[in-house]
Amino acid sequence: MSLITPTTARVEASVTDEAFDAEELRRDFPALQQSIGDEPLVYLDNAATTQKPSSVIDAIGRFYREDNANIHRGVHQLSIRATDGYESARLKAARFIGASRPEEIIFVRGATEAINLVAQTFGRVHIGTGDEVLISHMEHHANIVPWQILCEQTGARLCVAPINDRGELILEEFERMLGPRTRLLSIGHVSNALGTINPMERIIALAHERGIPVLVDGAQAVPHMKVNVQALDADFYTFSGHKAFGPTGIGVLYGKHDLLQKLPPYQGGGDMIASVTFEKTTYNAVPHKFEAGTPHIAGAIGLAAALDYMDAVGMERIAQYESELLAYATHALLSIPQVHLVGTARNKAGVLSFTIEGVHPHDAATILDQQGVAVRAGHHCAQPVMQRFNVPATIRASLAFYNTTEEIDALVRGIQKVIEVFN
Amino acid sequence: MSDLSDLYQDVILDHYKRPRNRGHLDDTDHQADGQNPLCGDHVTVFVKVKDDRVEEIRFAGSGCAISTASASLMTETVKGKTLDEAKAFFRKFHDMVTGSQEVDHGDGLGKLEVFSGVCQYPVRVKCATLAWHTLDAALENREEPVSTE
Ligand SMILES: Cc1ncc(COP(=O)(O)O)c(C=O)c1O
Numbered sequence: 296m297s298l299i300t301p302t303t304a305r306v307e308a309s310v311t312d313e314a315f316d317a318e319e320l321r322r323d324f325p326a327l328q329q330s331i332g333d334e335p336l337v338y339l340d341n342a343a344t345t346q347k348p349s350s351v352i353d354a355i356g357r358f359y360r361e362d363n364a365n366i367h368r369g370v371h372q373l374s375i376r377a378t379d380g381y382e383s384a385r386l387k388a389a390r391f392i393g394a395s396r397p398e399e400i401i402f403v404r405g406a407t408e409a410i411n412l413v414a415q416t417f418g419r420v421h422i423g424t425g426d427e428v429l430i431s432h433m434e435h436h437a438n439i440v441p442w443q444i445l446c447e448q449t450g451a452r453l454c455v456a457p458i459n460d461r462g463e464l465i466l467e468e469f470e471r472m473l474g475p476r477t478r479l480l481s482i483g484h485v486s487n488a489l490g491t492i493n494p495m496e497r498i499i500a501l502a503h504e505r506g507i508p509v510l511v512d513g514a515q516a517v518p519h520m521k522v523n524v525q526a527l528d529a530d531f532y533t534f535s536g537h538k539a540f541g542p543t544g545i546g547v548l549y550g551k552h553d554l555l556q557k558l559p560p561y562q563g564g565g566d567m568i569a570s571v572t573f574e575k576t577t578y579n580a581v582p583h584k585f586e587a588g589t590p591h592i593a594g595a596i597g598l599a600a601a602l603d604y605m606d607a608v609g610m611e612r613i614a615q616y617e618s619e620l621l622a623y624a625t626h627a628l629l630s631i632p633q634v635h636l637v638g639t640a641r642n643k644a645g646v647l648s649f650t651i652e653g654v655h656p657h658d659a660a661t662i663l664d665q666q667g668v669a670v671r672a673g674h675h676c677a678q679p680v681m682q683r684f685n686v687p688a689t690i691r692a693s694l695a696f697y698n699t700t701e702e703i704d705a706l707v708r709g710i711q712k713v714i715e716v717f718n
Numbered sequence: 719m720s721d722l723s724d725l726y727q728d729v730i731l732d733h734y735k736r737p738r739n740r741g742h743l744d745d746t747d748h749q750a751d752g753q754n755p756l757c758g759d760h761v762t763v764f765v766k767v768k769d770d771r772v773e774e775i776r777f778a779g780s781g782c783a784i785s786t787a788s789a790s791l792m793t794e795t796v797k798g799k800t801l802d803e804a805k806a807f808f809r810k811f812h813d814m815v816t817g818s819q820e821v822d823h824g825d826g827l828g829k830l831e832v833f834s835g836v837c838q839y840p841v842r843v844k845c846a847t848l849a850w851h852t853l854d855a856a857l858e859n860r861e862e863p864v865s866t867e
Pocket of ligand 1 (some may be wrong): 342343404405406407408437438483485486487513514515535614676
């Protein structure tokens with residue numbers, strides 16, 4: 296397959312001056328057009344999963360209606376079209392995150408599977424007894440548990456870089472923890488529980504200075520900012536399709552080509568082999584070596600449509616708009632004396648984790664739900680973060696580019712209602 | 719969609735803000751821990767049993783309004799009752815909040831009927847039943863902490 300030539304000057308450069316029209320974009324999302332009871336739906340649970348634009352829903356429908364076939368082995372027209380759709384999605388994903396070639400994109404179920412894949416391939420080869428895997432205190436369980444499993448299997452040690460009271464990685468401590476036995480750094484780009492954006496370039500450079508490869512969990516970054524894996528120099532990078540306006544059940548693991556080539560396969564089965572006899576099996580080339588069995592073809596095609604959609608809107612514009620919306624929301628929440636923000640990093644994405652004095656997060660979320668405001672309450676699959684901030688749970692409102700200031704106002708009215716009920 | 723007041727009735731809010739029988743009991747014969755990992759709610763129930771009756775009962779822990787009020791009202795309800803009566807309350811309460819049975823106002827759940835709205839909120843059923851499951855474990859001397867997951 297061909298190397299990707301960087302596509303120059305996308306639409307976004309020419310439209311940055313135009314005002315960002317979230318109201319207009321919302322119309323592309325059918326699920327956002329509904330009411331909950333008498334109230335319009337205010338969907339603020341985007342860190343859990345995002346809504347899907349019609350173009351994504353249609354792409355999946357079209358695939359099943361017109362092109363459905365299994366890929367790679369068929370000589371008939373449908374199979375050729377399905378293969379083409381699936382492989383074009385790979386190319387699209389490669390371009391979207393700035394990979395140097397499509398073979399560096401492995402389709403997986405999501406970020407969780409990607410991290411498990413790296414743990415069980417890279418980890419089983421390169422991490423042994425007494426070695427260390429370094430993560431941070433703000434990781435999602437998906438970037439903790441696979442390493443604990445690996446450590447149990449290999450006798451390696453899991454080390455955790457601390458965070459400060461704002462929810463930022465403490466860089467000096469982090470640097471000190473990059474030791475002679477550290478075999479891998481696995482760290483989130485953006486925290487789903489706190490919204491912290493980690494200084495990824497700096498972090499990766501510090502690890503690379505010591506020859507330590509880095510896996511970046513980009514589940515909360517890719518939907519909200521321009522990501523370029525080559526500029527970051529990430530060795531592995533992952534994200535989930537469903538958090539990026541695409542379907543569930545599909546995600547991407549990026550890996551540097553030479554790294555991937557040296558890794559053993561993840562699962563065995565069809566499609567990942569070159570030839571099989573009972574005596575010896577030779578594996579297929581990268582990336583197919585890591586994609587055993589029939590993949591989520593429709594999912595990949597839906598994901599490609601989602602990436603197209605984000606490209607058309609423009610990631611820089613999305614990031615800019617969301618940061619303005621976050622500033623508006625932060626200001627609005629801080630104006631309520633009973634509200635306490637958890638996670639106040641100086642560089643932050645659109646996640647507002649908070650508590651309300653005297654009200655348990657689950658009660659708040661139930662009352663907000665009755666007003667059509669969908670937020671999440673709980674530990675957000677980041678229990679160590681909750682322990683760090685000494686709260687059992689938080690309420691989390693997480694933004695996407697289709698949210699508006701009016702919706703933030705609805706959230707604020709909802710919170711005032713919560714306070715009223717509990718007063 | 720039901721009205722807010724269906725769930726957060728005054729009685730529930732009152733028992734959340736001023737829980738009855740909250741605290742520890744030393745040297746009890748019956749004690750159990752319960753937790754709802756989803757919410758981070760946890761409760762410990764202490765019971766003193768005498769002549770087959772709940773002589774004294776307390777609860778400790780922290781949780782949402784529904785789980786706290788449920789624990790508080792539970793202690794008020796079962797105090798002084800026989801163990802069989804306490805278990806019967808649990809069964810009826812469980813049926814009510816899971817919606818498996820329409821509450822009949824004559825069936826003696828009394829104050830506990832304020833929780834009848836919970837059945838419309840499936841994710842909150844665990845909050846309402848946590849203390850009761852824990853009481854059950856305490857009375858049966860089960861060692862394993864109760865988990866609603
Ligand atoms: C930071 C982060 N990493 C990993 C995951 C896991 O993603 P998935 O459940 O799609 O595999 C999530 C999802 O909440 C996340 O927020």
